[in-house]
Amino acid sequence: MRFWAIPSGLALLVAGALVAQAAESAPDFSLPNLDGKTVRLASVEARGPVVVSFWATWCVPCPEEMKHLQRLYQKYAADSLTVLAVAIDGPKTASKVKPFVMGRRFTMPVLLDTNNDVKRLYNVNAVPTVYVLRRGGVISYTHTGYRPGDEVTLEKEIQKAIGPRQ
Secondary structure: OOOOOOOHHHHHHHHHHHHHHHOOEOOOOEEEEOOOOEEEHHHHHOOOOEEEEEEOOOOOOHHHHHHHHHHHHHHOHHHOOEEEEEEOOOOOOHHHHHHHHHHOOOOOOEEEOOOOHHHHHOOOOOOOEEEEEEOOOEEEEEEEOOOOOHHHHHHHHHHHHHOOOO
């Protein structure tokens, strides 16, 4: 059996990279909701798990995913789950967000990222993109795109983030 000596600095660097990869914290942000009130992620994640979903009115699969997010938001509200639907519509289509949401009777918080600052912060390259955060803001799951059946996996990841029910 061979043992290799690893310089301590390298060992710490490798160990740190593994820890960072395993438990990455979600970047904090503040965005206005549809009523113009500012919502800060850190305030929301202190209460429990959070789903952050990036979407747009012009995105073809987004309405279907949002329908499932609304259902999960209602189903797990008692478990302190919050869903933040972050609209990345720019200045030309931002005026369509509120009618889109109201017309579909979505009650989950919808935030406006018209400058795409949070989209860039999260390195979102396509919509829909969803993040599941455990309490304290640790990213436990991420997924880009939507196909029927993805909501089953998303619900399982939400259940893991919530933990055992009391």
